[in-house]
Amino acid sequence: MIDSSRNRWLRKATTLLRPLLTNGGHPCAPQTLVVRVGSPRPDEVEWDGLFYEATPVYPAHIVLSRSLVDSHHVLRVLLHELCHFATESECQAHGNAFRNAARAIGLRSKHNEPTAWTTPTPSLHRALERILHKLGPYPQEK
Numbered sequence: 657m658i659d660s661s662r663n664r665w666l667r668k669a670t671t672l673l674r675p676l677l678t679n680g681g682h683p684c685a686p687q688t689l690v691v692r693v694g695s696p697r698p699d700e701v702e703w704d705g706l707f708y709e710a711t712p713v714y715p716a717h718i719v720l721s722r723s724l725v726d727s728h729h730v731l732r733v734l735l736h737e738l739c740h741f742a743t744e745s746e747c748q749a750h751g752n753a754f755r756n757a758a759r760a761i762g763l764r765s766k767h768n769e770p771t772a773w774t775t776p777t778p779s780l781h782r783a784l785e786r787i788l789h790k791l792g793p794y795p796q797e798k
């Protein structure tokens with residue numbers, strides 16, 4: 657199953673990305689986090705990644721779109737969602753807490769994509785390259 661190998665890759669990636677947030681002064685809460693691939697429902701607009709805060713019943717959740725294929729892009733979207741997790745900020749809400757965490761680790765927002773926050777600074781780009789080297793490529797559908 658492609659999903660389970662992707663889910664394993666995403667869990668490993670999350671472990672390797674967490675220190676970036678800690679070093680940026682925004683450690684992720686120790687609470688359980690579920691990371692997996694998923695697809696937008698038919699009534700939803702297309703998304704690359706979503707973050708759901710923990711509820712009394714469900715742990716916090718990050719879902720990355722099944723349509724993502726590029727390893728580097730997947731890491732950047734995952735890191736973006738981890739900023740939501742670290743700052744307990746709602747998905748789509750890129751307020752001060754989110755932006756401070758994203759900036760601290762080197763994520764930027766391009767002028768033509770003011771809501772994306774997935775563009776890395778050169779030093780974050782190099783850190784992600786090192787992480788990808790450990791992870792290997794994101795599993796692809798054959």
Ligand SMILES: [Zn+2]
Pocket residue numbers: 736740747748749750
């Ligand atoms: Zn976001």
